[in-house]
Amino acid sequence: MTQNIGRDTAPTIADVAKLAGVSRAVASRALSNEPRPVSADKRERVVEAAARLGYKPNLLAQSLTTKTVNLIAVVVNHIHDLSDLDLFDRLLDQIQSIGKQVIMIRIGSVARVEEFLRNGVAYHVDAALVFSDFADAPTVRRMFRSDLVVMLNGLHDDLSPVVMPDEGSGIAEAVANAAKKGVKRAGLVTGRSSSPMEQARIGFYRQAFTKNGIELVHTVQGDYSYESGHAAAKELAGADCPDAIFCTSDAMAMGILDVCRADFPGNRPTRFRLYGFDNLSLTDFDAYPISSIGYDKSVYVEHIVDFIANPGDFHPGQPPVIVPTTYFPRLTA
Structure with a gap:
């Protein structure tokens, strides 16, 4: 391939196509982010030609053609x-x-x-x-x-x-686990009261406590953050602490664990059991082995991205895509 030298105007897609020895349509597809059929050999030639010419795609023009802005x-x-x-x-x-x-x-x-x-x-x-x-x-x-x-x-x-997680299933598992270990009194650290999903989550906890004969003796509102869990520990972990503390985020449970490390020698409970929510990747490490509730985030993301990639597959009134949650036992419970 040869390159025009000394040109005064910016290179166009036609110039790229000519240098690569392909049609303008193939050159355009090869440089597009959209997954379109172009052979590996042609794509490589187009990319090389664009680099040699210093060609940059016009994203605005592409958006007018494809009706998308990506x-x-x-x-x-x-x-x-x-x-x-x-x-x-x-x-x-x-x-x-x-x-x-x-x-x-x-x-x-x-x-x-x-x-x-x-x-x-x-x-x-x-x-x-x-x-x-x-x-x-x-x-x-x-x-x-x-x-x-x-x-x-x-x-x-x-x-x-x-797309939404079925939080009730995982919560029911966690509370049943606590009941089997003799928990009779529980504390609950919640997140934002403005969130409909948080209100539903709290409702699942209350239902599970009732079903398993556990009394909810204290509720503290946080905001899902580590700091709010740290503050909640002062209210919940006194002399009259409950048998178990459930948090609606792992970050809040981490705050409680750090305040109450003396109550968890070797990360095992002595005065109360501790449960989080979200199944953060950090809970798989030694510092925060918190029993938690979570769902497969890769599956959750896959469903979200599928709606973006295939918008025509959705029809009005289609039921929500539900991702199941489960209980992940670790040392703090």
């Missing part, structure tokens, strides 16, 4: 919970693997949602993934002017795809 909005309340790290690294990797990129939108209150709408601050995206519990499906569709809104916060409607 951007996915991920809407969150904030990112400070350790479970966010476990989930979002995996999610971003899988979204990028299908040729799309992510913009993170932080919405910490209902007022922020209203501000987005009031000021007309809307991004053009192919889809929105909604973890924030401050926005429902119709609102998010207006925010992004997009019909593909995958709801992950419990605020869905019939027009939105839904």
Whole structure:
């Protein structure tokens, strides 16, 4: 292949195609992030030609042709919970693997949602993934002017795809485990009261306690963070501590464990048992061997990304995709 020397204008896709010895359509497909059929040999020649010419694809032009911008909005309340790290690294990797990129939108209150709408601050995206519990499906569709809104916060409607864990099954297992070990009195450290999914989670705990004859003697509201668990330990782990403390996030359970290390020699309980939620990767290591409840995050992410990659497969009124949870016993219980 030879390269034109001394050209004054920016190289075009036609120049790349000519240098690589392929059609413009093949050159365009070879340089696209979309998974389109191009032989490995032709793709290599096109990529080499583009590099030699210094060609850069015009993303705006591509978006006008394909009707997509290859951007996915991920809407969150904030990112400070350790479970966010476990989930979002995996999610971003899988979204990028299908040729799309992510913009993170932080919405910490209902007022922020209203501000987005009031000021007309809307991004053009192919889809929105909604973890924030401050926005429902119709609102998010207006925010992004997009019909593909995958709801992950419990605020869905019939027009939105839904992926959600079946938290009741794992909670029932964990509480039954505690009952078998003689637990009669329990404490519960919860997360944000504004979250519909958290309210459902608390309901599952209450049902399981009743079913297993365990009295819920103390509830402390946290915010899923390590700091709120650390603070909750002072309320729950006194002289009259319950037989077991359940937390609706592993990060809060970690805070309690660090305050009460003296009660867990060798990480084993002496005064009360400790249960978390999320099954963080950190709980597999020696520092925080916390018994937890969780689901397969790779399966969860796979379902989310499938809605993005195959939007035409969803039909209104389709039931939520449910990912089962299970109990993971470790030393603290």
